[in-house]
Amino acid sequence: MAMRLISVLACVAAATASHPPPYGHPAPQYGGYQQHYCDPTAAPACAANSSLTYCLEDAEYPAYEIKAAISQDHLFAKKYADIGTQSADDLVDGLSAEQESAFDYGYYTGSSKGDSPYDVTHWAGPAGYICPSDVAYAQPRRAQNVAGEWRVIVNDVHYYTQTARLETCLHPDAACRALAPCYKSKCTQKYIYHRMLSYDPCDPYKGLFIDIYRLPAACSCHVPAL
Numbered sequence: 001m002a003m004r005l006i007s008v009l010a011c012v013a014a015a016t017a018s019h020p021p022p023y024g025h026p027a028p029q030y031g032g033y034q035q036h037y038c039d040p041t042a043a044p045a046c047a048a049n050s051s052l053t054y055c056l057e058d059a060e061y062p063a064y065e066i067k068a069a070i071s072q073d074h075l076f077a078k079k080y081a082d083i084g085t086q087s088a089d090d091l092v093d094g095l096s097a098e099q100e101s102a103f104d105y106g107y108y109t110g111s112s113k114g115d116s117p118y119d120v121t122h123w124a125g126p127a128g129y130i131c132p133s134d135v136a137y138a139q140p141r142r143a144q145n146v147a148g149e150w151r152v153i154v155n156d157v158h159y160y161t162q163t164a165r166l167e168t169c170l171h172p173d174a175a176c177r178a179l180a181p182c183y184k185s186k187c188t189q190k191y192i193y194h195r196m197l198s199y200d201p202c203d204p205y206k207g208l209f210i211d212i213y214r215l216p217a218a219c220s221c222h223v224p225a226l
Helices: 002-018 063-072 097-101
Strands: 133-138 142-144 150-153 164-169 186-199 208-222
Touching: 063 186, 142 208, 164 186
Parallel strands: 164 208
Antiparallel strands: 133 164, 142 150, 150 186, 186 208
């Protein structure tokens, strides 16, 4: 009887080995399973052709996973906060949202850096900041935290958003508009740390947590000591 049972088990083992598991279910491996390594410092697809440390658009945004994480987080309401209607009306003294959005630096060549230093575009032009910049009241989808690891930002899921005013120098290190060469001025990029509710795609079991990101906040004119 024992010999017959051993023969049956041997036949079952041989049949299992000769027929792979159906429809993508991997065969179990002795000693556990093979885990896929996820590198949190690797840039996501949305940042593949960019030098920026954040993505405003993300075709691979894991909306389903974020929704699930929100529904499972009993402290979500205490972690979340945002003012989604930010604009110059609230954040820039003496300037309206309409005025700021109308700024156009298309004429500007980045004077002091081009073939014709301090050309006419340095001295004249329509209204705008002394250091030309791009301003966006944005809702980042992904960003690189201060530790150099990429995280998913909770944004545009259900009705939850996280908005940040991003201001980026269009011509960093160029002279400040309308200042004479003798001042040796230059436009300097400034940053600010933002705390945002985040999700780690490499470790979803963390759930939702607050992480810190360094994002562009202003383009200021710097004049060195004379």
